[in-house]
Amino acid sequence: MDLKQKITENLRRIANPKNYYSGTPAVKLPLPENVLIVSRFPGKFPSTVKSTHRRFLLFLSLEGKNSEAIVDGIRYRLNPGEAFLIFPWQYHHFFYEEDFKWLYITFEMNDSSVIDSLRGKVSVIPDSAYEYLQALTGMYKGAREGGIVYASEIILLSALILNSLLSAENLLSSRSEISRGAAEIFVDKVNRYIAGNLDTRLSVKDIASLFSCSESHFRALYRGHMGKSIGVYIAESKLLRAKSLLSSSDMGIAEVASCCGFCDIYSFSRFFHRNADVSPRKFRKSFCD
Numbered sequence: 001m002d003l004k005q006k007i008t009e010n011l012r013r014i015a016n017p018k019n020y021y022s023g024t025p026a027v028k029l030p031l032p033e034n035v036l037i038v039s040r041f042p043g044k045f046p047s048t049v050k051s052t053h054r055r056f057l058l059f060l061s062l063e064g065k066n067s068e069a070i071v072d073g074i075r076y077r078l079n080p081g082e083a084f085l086i087f088p089w090q091y092h093h094f095f096y097e098e099d100f101k102w103l104y105i106t107f108e109m110n111d112s113s114v115i116d117s118l119r120g121k122v123s124v125i126p127d128s129a130y131e132y133l134q135a136l137t138g139m140y141k142g143a144r145e146g147g148i149v150y151a152s153e154i155i156l157l158s159a160l161i162l163n164s165l166l167s168a169e170n171l172l173s174s175r176s177e178i179s180r181g182a183a184e185i186f187v188d189k190v191n192r193y194i195a196g197n198l199d200t201r202l203s204v205k206d207i208a209s210l211f212s213c214s215e216s217h218f219r220a221l222y223r224g225h226m227g228k229s230i231g232v233y234i235a236e237s238k239l240l241r242a243k244s245l246l247s248s249s250d251m252g253i254a255e256v257a258s259c260c261g262f263c264d265i266y267s268f269s270r271f272f273h274r275n276a277d278v279s280p281r282k283f284r285k286s287f288c289d
Contacts, residue, residue, distance in 0.1 A: 028114045030162040032056070032107035035154050037140050040102040054247070055106045056115075057086040058162070060125060060133070064100025069093070070226075073191035073237075075184070076122055083125050083165055085118040089244035091195075091237050093226065103133070105158055115162060129164040132157050186211070187225045194234055198241050200261045202234050239275045242268070246284045253280050 017023075034055075060083045061067050067078045070093045071086055078084055086092050096102075109115070136157040139150045190211060194202060207230070208218035222230040238260045245256045257268030272280045 028111075029159055030109065030112075030115045030166070032105075032109050032155060032158045032162065035105065035107045035158050037137065038104040038106065040096075040100070040104065054088055054243075055108055056088060056112070057092070058105040058107075059084045059086065059094075060103040060105070062101040062103060064096060064102070066096075067100060067102070068095040070095075070188075070191060071120070073188070073193075073195035074120070075188050075191075078122060081125050083123045083129075084121075085115065085123075085162075085165075087112070087119060089240050089247075091240050093228075095227070103137075105136075105161070107158060115166065118162075118165060123165045126164050126167065129161050132160045132164070136161070183221060183225050187222060190222065190230070191226075191233070194237055198238055198261060199259050201263075202238075202261060204230055204234075235271075235275060239272070242272055242280065243276070243283065246280055247287045253284075256280065 036055075059069065059078065061078045061080050063080050065080075069076050069078060069084060069086075070091075071084075072090050072092075076084060136154060140154055190207065193207065193210070204219065205215050208215045211218065213221070219230060222233075226233060242256055242260045245251055245259060246253075249256075251259070253268070254265045257265050260268060262268035262271065269280055272278075272283070276283060278286075
């Protein structure tokens with residue numbers, strides 16, 4: 001049976017409407033913009049270039065064991081066939097083994113309220129999403145090649161993928177407590193403490209003391225299980241907090257500095273410029289132009 005015959009068969013099963021003016025209810029579709037698709041697999045490892053994290057990042061695990069993401073200090077395990085949506089300015093750090101195949105769909109969205117229920121949740125990738133993914137990856141040739149020609153199709157397919165993940169039966173409970181060992185649990189507690197205290201100075205020595213560790217052992221343990229030093233993690237977390245507040249609030253720069261644990265605007269401005277290569281004022285202005 002060809003496609004036209006299938007359509008004809010389907011039409012025979014559609015009853016005439018009782019009311020010719022009443023159809024589908026109004027819905028809010030998650031309509032992404034400026035969509036990019038990135039693949040990650042053995043031999044093509046994640047980039048180490050710093051990101052401003054201004055975009056949504058939909059992470060889809062196709063293959064690979066023991067994949068994990070730490071998002072805003074909370075650890076999530078991602079099994080094959082599962083997805084996780086990272087929102088703009090959320091600090092994220094991935095862990096993976098060599099045998100993995102991942103897909104990222106990154107995008108912007110003016111009104112993200114319709115996808116808020118995906119925040120902090122691991123989702124099962126439904127069969128319908130795989131069909132959309134096959135069509136999407138088949139036509140997507142990159143941001144410059146094909147991305148413009150098929151822009152409408154790419155946006156609509158991306159919206160359908162997000163919509164399929166929003167189904168309540170596909171949402172799993174937040175899997176933040178992963179007991180892989182005492183060291184991982186310890187590091188997760190440290191990350192949660194950092195995330196909850198970004199408005200303070202956050203001395204590594206003081207944090208080590210709080211967790212009853214010598215500073216040298218604390219630094220070594222953290223680096224061994226995070227792949228980066230705790231000093232770098234704190235700086236990156238504060239920078240993302242600052243960028244988020246500068247881009248999405250009307251706080252004055254002095255107030256932003258205070259929310260990021262700086263006692264004065266001058267030390268904050270030096271920190272921001274050193275890590276973002278732009279002043280806080282110019283960074284904010286870039287969102288207004």
